[in-house]
Amino acid sequence: MTLTDQSTQVRPGEELDAAVIDAYLKAHMPGLSGAPSISQFPGGASNLTYLIRYPGQELVLRRPPFGDKARSAHDMGREYRILNQLNQGFPFCPKAYAHCTDASIIGGEFYVMERVKGIILRSDLPPELGLDAPRAEALCKSFIDRLVQLHQVDYTACGLADLGKPEGYVQRQIEGWTARYIKALTPDAPRWDKVIAWLHEKMPADHPRPAIVHNDYLFDNVILDADNPMRIIxxxxxxxxxxxxxxxxxxxxxxxxxxxxxxxxxxxxRRQPSNAAGMLTRRQFVAYYAERAGLAIDNVDFYYAYGLFRLAGIVQQIYYRFYHGQTQDKRFAQFIHMNALLEQMSLQVIAHSSL
Incomplete structure (x- = not known):
């Protein structure tokens, strides 16, 4: 059994034309030869990710989901730019090679990057890794260290100062996710009224040291070295x-x-092995992050409740596409139940908060 992340057969309705892809890539990436094979990575619930395998070279293609018209939610050019420029200060970004804005090629914008081959952890730690509690704790701390490292990147030196507007960020996130959630409501979805009101009431000022934020940092977006799983590559x-x-x-x-x-x-x-023996609890996670970042965090309940609400917003947006028949991916049928559970978790945070 291999532990490296594996692609599988392309899902029905999400196929790509290999001949069209081949012609485009050979016109924009000198040195490619032979005919490509195309498979799909099964993980992820937003952009679609494919493995383009040539003799001697493997590439990854990312495109928005079929049927999605909201370009701002799946901006391939923006992600392409981030990969190319952030790598100067955060050497864990894959190299990006080509960006196509011509939707007539495959029916949507896309970009192509290198494949960083390694282990991606899903729900549970593979027994083959042999990670006992002390090693799992060390891996967990390394995972948090990378997040701290990202937040300390000099984004101006990377040429990314215009990537976002840090002033008013907290308010924009609360108001923005509220609007997006309401827009994505389906008749069977919880309304989150109490949580939304609490988040607006308890909203803190923006952090005085703005940073590049990943916005989806979890173990299944991190690649481990297959030869040394304790090393994030x-x-x-x-x-x-x-x-x-x-x-x-x-x-x-x-x-x-x-x-x-x-x-x-x-x-x-659960989507990652955060429950494994040796992994930090949420409270320990925050304490270790604060120690490594040199920060005092005294209102973590707000940030945690916000994270749960935002996750529900993402889940509901995906479920909305499923509900209206824009995707046939059966995984998304259960997202409405996940949304309801996230609301209950948020209400528990609020009920026990001292804010």
Whole structure:
């Protein structure tokens, strides 16, 4: 059994024309030879990711989901630019090679980057890795260290000062996700009224040290070295990266961080091995991040509740496409239940908060 991330057969309705892709890439990437084979990475619920395999070279192609017309939500050019420029200060970004804005080629904008081959952790730690509790703790801390490192990048030196507007970031996120959630409502979705009101009431000032925020930092967007799984060699999925409040980014990661003591319904939502023996709890995660970043974090409940609400917004936007028949991916049928569970988790945070 291989532990490196594997592509599989392309899902029905999401096929690409290999001859068209081949002609485009050979016109824009000198040195390619032979005929490509195309498969699809099964993970991810937003942009679609394919493996383009040539003899002697493997490439990754990313494009928006079929049927999606909101270019701003899946801006391939923006992600392409981030990969090329952020790599100067954060050497974990894959190299990007080509960006196509001509939607007539494959029915949507896309870009092509190098394949960073390694291990991507999903729900559970593979037994083959042999990660006991001390090694799992060390990997967990390395994972947090990379987030701290990202938040300390000099984004101006990377030429990314115009990537986002840090002033008013917290307010824009709360108001923006509220509007997006309401727009994506379906008749079976929870309304989140109490949480939305609480987030607006408890909104803190922007952090005085804005940073590049990843906005989707979890283990299944991190690549581990296959020869040394304790070493992180890549970070993926930069489509939502911007400049803003690093503590909001911390809240995003906490929303995904399901620990061993969480109840069974929450465990069913887990996408990473954050419950494994040795992994830090959410409270320990925050304490370690604060120590490494040199920050005091005294209102973590707000950032965690925000992260849960934002995650629900993403989930609901995806479910909206499924509900209206814009995607046939059966994974998304259960997203409405995930949304309801996230609301209950947020209400629990609020009920026990001292803010």
């Amino acid at each position: 890549g970070v993926l999925d930069w489509e939502m990266a911007t400049i803003g409040d690093p503590l909001m980014d911390l809240g995003n990661s906490l929303a995904y961080w399901i620990e061993a003591s969480d109840p069974a319904p929450v465990q069913q939502m």
